[in-house]
Amino acid sequence: MSEDLPDGEVPPRPRRRGPARxxxxxxxxxxxxxxxxxxxxxxxxxxxxxxxxxxxxxxxxxxxxxxxxxxxxxxxxxxxxIGRDIDRHVFPYVDGALTPDGQPVGGVVEYPVLTGVIIWASALFxxxxxxxxxxxxxxxxxxxxxxxxxxxxxxxxxxxxxxxxxxxxxxxxxxxELPVVACAVAAVYVVHRGWGKRGVDRPLLTRATAAAVLLGLGFAFKVYPAIFVLPLMLYVLTGGRGGREATRKVPDWLAACQIALTALITAVVVNVPFALAGFEGWKASFTFQLQRKADITTNSIWFWGLRPYSDPDNKPVQDLIGVLSPTLMLVSFVIACALGWRRYVKEGTYPWVAVSAAMLCGFLLLHKVHSPQYTLWLVPMFVLLRIRWGWILAYFLADLAMGIGIFRWYYEIFYGKHGGIYDGLAAQAVMVGVWGRAVLLVGLFYAFLVARSTVDDDPLAEGTGEPPGRRSALAT
Structure with a gap:
């Protein structure tokens, strides 16, 4: 019970609980x-x-x-x-193609178009x-x-x-990786903080549409931000924080569709000029990745988990991986979105960042390629979601084992003196990296889904349980 105040005295203004100030x-x-x-x-x-x-x-x-x-x-x-005509300053995609054995030539690089432009621009001088x-x-x-x-x-x-x-x-x-990570993080920033003087006072649909543009641009850098569009759609569909930000009565299907369409149009607008200028070269960047096999360079559970049958020349097994990998990734995305919905029903706010982080874990775990630098995609999620520090430390250690061990292992294979391909400390470090990250990604999938946000303006960040205000009609 509050104490009585002297006549005429104004009660002190409650201090903001968040530490942003x-x-x-x-x-x-x-x-x-x-x-x-x-x-x-x-x-x-x-x-x-x-x-x-x-x-x-x-x-x-x-x-x-x-x-x-x-x-x-x-x-x-x-x-x-050397090998992609970068040294010859050839503008990417326009005159390129894949050789019969699947190698890019004529300016093709194995990355989406905005990354290709950055590569070309960086090499100009x-x-x-x-x-x-x-x-x-x-x-x-x-x-x-x-x-x-x-x-x-x-x-x-x-x-x-x-x-x-x-x-x-x-x-x-x-x-x-840095441009695509910036796009993904900027999308979160725009949704939760807005931009300019009005900031977060802008309507949710306006902020989310701008974020969808950023995610579409992210697709044109390195693809993976596209998977965040679905959780963002569900966040908009359910009216944002506590269901209180909807411009129409929730569920707002029209607004959710606008988010998907915006991201799609952005990706198309960026890619169409390259497709028109040189369709074969543009297509080759996607074809190269689709045809890539799970081999010693991919560091994925598919290559190591199916040894010795996962040799690149074992076509039936490689074809099986080509089917299982995307199928299981999609299953993991559905599971993440569904569990996010269960949390929404309990709390009133769809946890789109947490679901995006879980989907990213599914992608990293189940994709047939898991390059070491993909860790940079995951680190912002460690920042944005309040998970236990043990998860983060363990992942950094497993990543160090992979990031250092993989190249020392390649050196031992091609230049070193060893008793066998799996002998030595470097080979063991690679195993720690591959399987350590895999186990941690499974755990992080769940840890992210139940984690609270660290974003200042998110009502759930203060650990108060159900956010204030009316509950969404979808959550009742």
Whole structure:
């Protein structure tokens, strides 16, 4: 019971429970600066593989291939300088195709079109693989810094998991992941914080539509943000926070369809010019990934779980993997969305970020390719959702085992002296990486689905149970 106040005295204004007020501009600057230092360390780590001499194609020497594996400084950026006409400054996709044995030629790169454009732009003024790595880092780094800024605004100091985490050192410039991660995180930011002066006061449909554009752009970088469109649709369908943000009586099917259509149109608009300019080259980037086999380079449970039958030349098994992998991924997506719905019925808010994180776990676990740098996709989910620190530490350790062990293992296979392909510490580290990540992804699938958000303006972030306000008609 509150105490009586003297006549005329105004009761004090309740303090905001969320800690966003304590995370000011200076803290955000420090966070982004720390991320900059980590990105610099990431570049220096990869730059160890460049030079000191170069051949006529601009390839580092001596012994680039051996050194990149032995010293664990390999990056796809430096490696792909040769073999995709990047060194010849050919604009991607337009004149390209796949060779009969499935190799890209004529400017085709095995990535969606916006990543291809970034690759081409980064190589414009480069004459060696070292220059290409440097210019690529300069192009990619702002996306990493922007991601740190978004995460800081959303989750405060927890964003240090991104800004100074080991994965950023290992993989920031291993491949071209930073733009797509920035798109995915920006979509969460726009939904929960809006933009400009009006910020979160903008209608939910307006914010979610802008987020759908970002997810469509993410598809044009590296595909995976497209899977977040479905949870976002369900969030809009159910009226957002507590069902209180719907512009119409929930369920708002029209608004949910608008989100899907916006993401689709965005992806189509970005891809159509390339398809018109060179259909075979554009199609080749997708065909290459569809035809890719589960082999020693994919690091997936499919290759290791089906040994020795998963050899690339075993067509029946590879065809089976080609069916099981996408089918089981879709099943995992359905399960994640359904469990998210059960939580919505209990709490009144559809946990779209938690469901997106669980779907990402299903993708990483069940896709036939699990490249080490995909960890960068998962780290923002560690920031945005309040899971136990043990999960995060365990995943970082398993990832370190994979990120370091895989290249040392390749070195042992091709250049080392060992008794067998599975002998030695490096081979064991790879096994820890493959199966450790797999087990953790299964656990994280559930941990994410029950986790509370760390986003400031999410009523569930304060751990108060059911959000205030009226419950959605769908939840009654």
């Amino acid at each position: 304590r995370f000011g501009t200076l803290a955000l600057v420090v966070l982004v600066a720390l991320c900059g230092v980590t990105l610099l360390l990431g570049f220096l780590n990869k730059d160890r593989c460049t030079g000191p001499e170069y051949d006529k194609l601009g390839r580092s020497g001596p012994d680039y291939d051996k050194r990149s594996k032995q010293d664990v400084c390999y990056s796809d950026i430096q490696f792909l300088w 480069a004459n060696t693989d070292a220059q290409f790595l440097l210019y690529s880092a300069l192009v990619l780094a702002p996306f990493g810094l922007l991601t740190a800024w978004f995460l800081g605004k959303l989750s405060r100091w927890r964003a240090l998991l991104w800004a100074i985490g080991p994965p950023l050192v290992l993989y920031a410039f291993h491949n071209w």
